[in-house]
Amino acid sequence: MIKKITTPDDLIRIKKQTRTFEKVPEKGVHVAVGMNTCGMASGAKETMAAFRESLAYYDLDAKVFRTGCAGMCFYEPLVDVFLPGQPRITYKGLSCDGVSRVVEDHILGGQVVENWVLAQTVVGDKRLPGIPTYDEIPYCRGQHKIVLARCGHIDPEDIYQYIAMDGYAASAKALEMDPEQVIDTIRRSGLRGRGGAGFPTGLKWQFVREAKGHPKYIICNADEGDPGAFMDRSILEGDPHAVLEGMLIAAYAVGATRGYIYVRAEYPLAVERLRKAIQQACDLGLLGPNIFGSDFSFDIRLKLGAGAFVCGEETALIASIEGKRGMPHPRPPFPAQNGLWGKPTNINNVETYANVAPIISNGAEWYAAIGTPDSRGTKVFCVTGKIKHSGLIEVPMGTSLRKIVYDIGGGITAGRAFKAVQTGGPSGGVLPEALLDLGVGYKELAEAGSIMGSGGMVVMDENTCMADVARYFLSFTRSESCGKCTPCREGLTRLYEILDRICKGNGHADDLDRLESLATTIKDTALCGLGLSAPNPVLTVLKYFREEIEAHIFEQRCPAGVCPDLVWYRINADRCSGCGQCRRACPVEAIVGRPKVPHEIDRMKCVKCGTCLEVCPPRFHAVECVSGQVADEPQAVSSER
Template sequence: MAENQRILVCAGTGCASSGAHKIIDVLQDEVIRQGLQDSVSIVSTGCHGFCEQGPTLIIEPQQTLYTLVKPEDIPEIVAQDLKEGKRVERLLYTDPLTKSPATTFANANFFAKQVRVVLKNCGFIDPERIEDYVERDGYKGLANALKMSPDEVVEEVKKAGLRGRGGAGFPTGLKWGFCRNSPGDKKYIICNADEGDPGAFMDRGVLEGDPHSVIEGMLIGAFAIGADEGYVYCRAEYPLAIKHMEIAIAQAEAAGYLGENILNSGFNFRLRIRAGAGAFVCGEETALMASIEGRRGMPTVRPPFPAQSGLWGKPTNINNVETWSSVPHILKNGADWYTQYGTEKSKGTKIFALTGKINNTGLVEVPMGTTLRDILFDIGGGIQNGKAFKAVQIGGPSGGCLPDEMLDLEVDYDTLTKAGAMVGSGGLVVMDETTCMVDIARFFLDFSQKESCGKCTPCREGNKRMWDILDRITKGEGKLEDLDTLENLALVIKETSLCGLGQNSPNPVLATLKYFRSEFEAHILEHKCPAHVCSALLTYSIDEEKCKKCGLCAKNCPVGCISGDKKTPYKIDEAACIKCGTCLEKCKFDAVTRA
């Protein structure tokens, strides 16, 4: 039995919803029951990132990774692993492609292929204990920055090549310099944690698992820019993230990292949290600031830019969670260390949220320039249920769907833009052969048009018209000229919308038209949905030779449109069929077909 063992239990939102807190309770009781309380500590951490396999726990120093843990597994883990040093083989993670178990956390492909900089502490510290953060070199970046001049700090960030991780990819050091050089004796900084993209949870993972890294990054930025006050604007739908940030701010104030005369440097800084009401458009800088001020979150025309006139008319710098969390590592290790990762124009690492039809959903961090294939198959473990990969939506609802021929594309700002997509905040929604690309385009456009603030006509009206066209196509009522109309409308909306929501909302439509035009044409010309998703274009029938006359289809049909008996094969009344697919699901003999 190893001495001073630690059990790191993921208690992030994902694992918590799967029963992580119950596991912690059982662990605490079982460790005491087996007399190990003096040599074993249980640490409730933030997200490990391996969401598909939760609840997860890691035992140190062995680095054993256990996945899909249940409360009834705990006595065996404590007795066999903690006391005898023997791994519980059945709870080890098994790679879905190689079919081999990972004996340690470090050699699981999901983790082994990552380079965790921003996620370095997530899953390995208690986010409610500042001592854990400090023990892992926390606030050393701040200490280094306070020994430099503000201009030197700005130059170091410029030299590192850090680009904003919120989506636009604007150079962070350049942005800081604009705000620093703006006249005014009062300046603000803001952390944009208003993460609203479908399938995105990068900011949530960092805020829940390593809140002090965000605070430290903001402190360094405030010192460089000359700000003495800042805000973290976080979605109210992230209660655990807000809780951990509140605790972290109070602890940082008590330890002298926030407040007056920080680390005896003469530098003063205060930080507050503002909870957003869930409007997607408040992720846009000017709408976000309006919300903080207590006004309706709606974008305004730029210039003036926030660096000139932002919060309450004062120069303001806004970066997102991942950007701020990258800064301490740059100031602690140096710009040259940071630039070892990434490409010529996209330095460092990037966090992505893997969701959709992929085996290993979760948070991953890789160097910029990593290919989509490496992310989706080496780290993500490939497509669920042995299905074929079809597309990946990258960049959220404002991104684009890229097909399988783009799998070897390097993920960086410029390359993805040329391909018709964008890095965005980092959402990767994976689709397989059963996904209809017309329906997907409609889904993302539906999100964007509903989240539009309605201030400008192109976004408010144009996106609704595009959605109407896509809806008609999914019902088999489209025309070939609709495709030209969609493209023309999309270009007008991109060029004339007021803010980034409208300017980028047509991207999913343009990308699917570019790479999956044949699917649109099949809906229009053949009145068929190749993926068998669009219900208006589906036809259900029963093969008389395969029908065993069991009646399961008729018993479960919600509208009673199937007739037959023990002597006669069953038939579906197509006129009455609502195309719900229940008959296909219930038939045990493959007699029901869908076309």
């Protein structure tokens, strides 16, 4: 292998010499196990160890590889089996117990194990009957992978596999261009920041290039803090070099010599893989002095964040790198003029950088042809919540929410009805069913009162109370407020307090106005993006789910049956068979009744845990959760009856 890469030809030589695990040698066997955090949480480590053990036991000429997340977190552990001349077979949910069967039946016996098979990837014209290809799986249809293209196809800890899949070719190409040409390409591609605000990336780079000051810095914002968002983590764990390469190109374009990746310490695997990737890139001369034999030098350092949500805000992040408390400062001045250590600084997030190399390789026009006129390219979303297939998807901008929720996400769990989807993390807006045909784009989401954010998408079903949801998100943002500006520090708490009393049935008639004016003023006066967007859940809930809030205030009723203070449980005597399941399950002995006689709930004792409702056999459906109906005064039921 080449010791140092000094010319683009060196890259081509490495590419020729390197086999990714997708190219199986004759008589060889390759097994690739998804070893991102999601895979490991589902037992991928054990699955991998079991493969190693089993393959060694049969003395097979086999290699076991680790790979990143292909996006289908709900199917982890995912395992790919490659046999020479055979389609690649992907197994889902393969715990270590199933490994020996896969080895014996499939690898040794040539028979695909149907229990766990998910899909095949056809090689040549050889297709196995009865197994869908990826394109035939609804989850994958409609996706367009640019950022996640390599995730699941390479070992993220091996730079050679990255190079084998055209890695660092874009940086070689970029370094032969003028920096202005590079910026122009990014500008023409229409790429906008994927961190939330959607500022045009090319324009930002141009500002940094034109800014006076030396040295200049590049920062990668990998402080992904939105609950339920893990796009950046998956990219860092599955394809870390894509981010390094994007930073390298950006540094060349803006004239920076040092880069920082600000990554959360709560992402230990991403940190480890980034460390290895930086080391490998340094070893090969792709980072450090005189890259590709040019006079351009660039190095990257890691800075670990300590878990403050606000440090995702760029000025707070910069303060944190400088060793100060992570608190934002007013912009202007923007980091492009006055950033890290007061120097011009370009700051983009992980996904933005991961888009850079493909744009340089394939051209601005190729990228600009994807998506909508306002929002070009693709976007990675983390679809979570009450959805069948929660995981990572990459779709062209403009894809409708309906397609994401129903076609890709598989619809709502347990056959329930869709109620709302929240885009953009805890400070995004909550959008109702009527807006499901909205295409995802910066402008479209903003007009609907929400934000693109970094790509979190939380799906909610009919059993979700929107007052409770707004309260929940406020409880998050108010405790993550840095405390600097008044509207965010004090205002979010007051919003929370009002929502809390509404959820408890103590809302006042003027609380709706109070919420609205407070939320609007916070959005008008807060210092940074956290405070400016935190009222979004409240405002969208008021806009789209107003009746539900009104029901809480004026009828003391929670229509979704969620708010504990507004619901109570009763047993429908006509339906109850007296089976006693609820009586036995009740943790506070609030249910009384003799066998085969309808039971009753003592409302004085009931703690509204809902266990009785859960355990009541569906054929009876006797336990009811009731809210807001005029009820008899709660009466203690004698247990001797």
